[in-house]
Amino acid sequence: MLYITGDTHNMEDRSNVSAKNMKLCCAEQNADYAKITHLIILGDFGVPWYNCPVDENGIHPTDGEDRHLLKWYNQKPFKVLAVMGNHDNYDVIEKLPKVKMFGGEVLKVSDNIFYLRRGEIYNIEEKRILVLGGARSDDKAYRLPHESWWSQEEWSEDEKEKCLSKIKEGGGEFDFVLSHTGTSKGIACTDSYFLNEENLAKLQEDSTVCFNDKIDSMISYKKWFFGHWHSDWGYENYAESKYVPLFRMGILV
Numbered sequence: 001m002l003y004i005t006g007d008t009h010n011m012e013d014r015s016n017v018s019a020k021n022m023k024l025c026c027a028e029q030n031a032d033y034a035k036i037t038h039l040i041i042l043g044d045f046g047v048p049w050y051n052c053p054v055d056e057n058g059i060h061p062t063d064g065e066d067r068h069l070l071k072w073y074n075q076k077p078f079k080v081l082a083v084m085g086n087h088d089n090y091d092v093i094e095k096l097p098k099v100k101m102f103g104g105e106v107l108k109v110s111d112n113i114f115y116l117r118r119g120e121i122y123n124i125e126e127k128r129i130l131v132l133g134g135a136r137s138d139d140k141a142y143r144l145p146h147e148s149w150w151s152q153e154e155w156s157e158d159e160k161e162k163c164l165s166k167i168k169e170g171g172g173e174f175d176f177v178l179s180h181t182g183t184s185k186g187i188a189c190t191d192s193y194f195l196n197e198e199n200l201a202k203l204q205e206d207s208t209v210c211f212n213d214k215i216d217s218m219i220s221y222k223k224w225f226f227g228h229w230h231s232d233w234g235y236e237n238y239a240e241s242k243y244v245p246l247f248r249m250g251i252l253v
Contacts, residue, residue, distance in 0.1 A: 001031065001035045001036050001038075001252055002036075002037070002124065002125055002253050003022060003025075003026075003036045003038070003039050003040065003250045003251075003252055004040045004244075004246065004250060005017060005022075005025075005040070005042065005227075005246055005248075005250035005251075006041070006042050006230070006232075006246040006247035006248065006249075007041070007043060007045075007085065007087075007230070007247065008045055009044050009046050010045075010046030010047060010049045010065065011065050013247075014069065016247070016250075017039060021250075022036070022250060025250040026252065029251075029252050031252045037078050038081055038124060039076065039078055039079070039080050039081065040081045040082075040083070040116075040225075041080070041082045041083065042083050042085075042179070042225055042226055042246060043082070043083045043084060043085025043086070043088070043134075043179075043181075043228060044086065044088060044227065045082035045083075045085065045088060046085075047073065047109065048061050048063070048092055050062065050063040051089065051091060052092065057108075057111075058096065058109045058113070059096070070109075070110060070113070073110075073112060073113050074110055074111070079112060079113075080113045080114070081106070081115075082109075082114070082116065083116055083131060083132075083133045083179065083180055084115060084116075084117075085133065085134070085135065085153075085180040085227070086134060086135040086136065086137045086153040086180065086181075087137070088150070088153075090150040091146055093152075096115065101122075102123055102124050102129075103121070103122055103123045104117070104120040104121060104122050105117055106120075116131040118132060118155060118159055118163070119132070119155075119159055119160075119162055119163030119166060121166055121174075127175040127176055127253070128173070128174050128175050128176075129174060129175060129176045129178060130177045130178070130219070130221070131178045131179075132177065132212060132215065133178075133180050134152075134180055134181070135153060135154075135180045135206060135228050136153065136154055136181075136205070136206040136207065137149055137153060153208075154206075155207065155208060155211060164218075167215070167218060167219060172218055172219035174221040174222075175221065175223075176221060176222060176223050176225060177215070177221050177223075177224040177225070178226075179224070179225070179226045180226060180227055181206065181208050181212065181229070182209070182212060182224070182228070182229070183209065183213050183215075183216045184200055184209060184212075185243060186224060186245060187203055187209070187229060187245075188200060189233050189241060189243050189245060190231035190245050191229075222242065223238075223243075223253075224243050224244065225244045225245075226243075226244070226245055227245070227247060228245075230247045231246075231247055232245070232246060233245050235249035235250075235251060
């Protein structure tokens with residue numbers, strides 16, 4: 001059973017994936033916490049946040065909070081899988097060892113923690129899943145390059161081409177899409193501000209939203225899960241909507 005939820009931001013919002021909060025969401029969905037096999041975080045995982053040594057076993061944090069989180073997640077009774085967000089340390093992520101898993105490649109943080117690669121197609125719990133990720137940071141003017149902001153947050157053209165090729169080769173039917181920011185239509189669900197065409201057009205300034213919109217027009221799927229917007233609209237409207245924005249709450253599938 002998969003448990004899918006929103007951003008955790010290193011230490012800041014890790015309570016989103018505390019046993020207490022996850023068990024509450026399980027109870028509301030008549031599900032058994034003990035049957036969760038994989039926790040999926042929809043970007044802005046933020047582990048590690050600080051640069052650190054990396055080898056074939058994963059990361060070796062030097063920062064105290066990163067060390068604490070690594071131990072905390074390693075003790076979880078299920079695998080932890082993270083989509084790449086915009087507040088993630090891409091300099092470290094790019095050094096992580098590649099491991100074959102779910103019919104594709106993942107990036108190993110530790111024996112229990114893995115980043116899902118952008119543009120990869122996985123089979124997890126017999127679900128065919130397309131993983132996207134990334135977003136443009138609106139606050140990058142207040143952040144430091146390679147310390148609290150990374151330009152790799154937006155896809156390169158090469159990444160986009162490889163993703164499109166995989167979809168064309170493997171077929172465009174999926175059970176789920178996982179991303180960090182959403183599509184234009186999905187984001188509009190989170191805030192009536194974006195129902196205005198002029199405001200909606202501002203979303204197109206993010207190349208990741210544009211790419212998500214392009215993917216949305218090419219494929220078929222049951223649900224598209226995304227974080228970034230700090231909204232649980234998708235939790236409240238899960239039955240009716242194919243777009244599922246999440247933050248503190250989790251959906252079980």
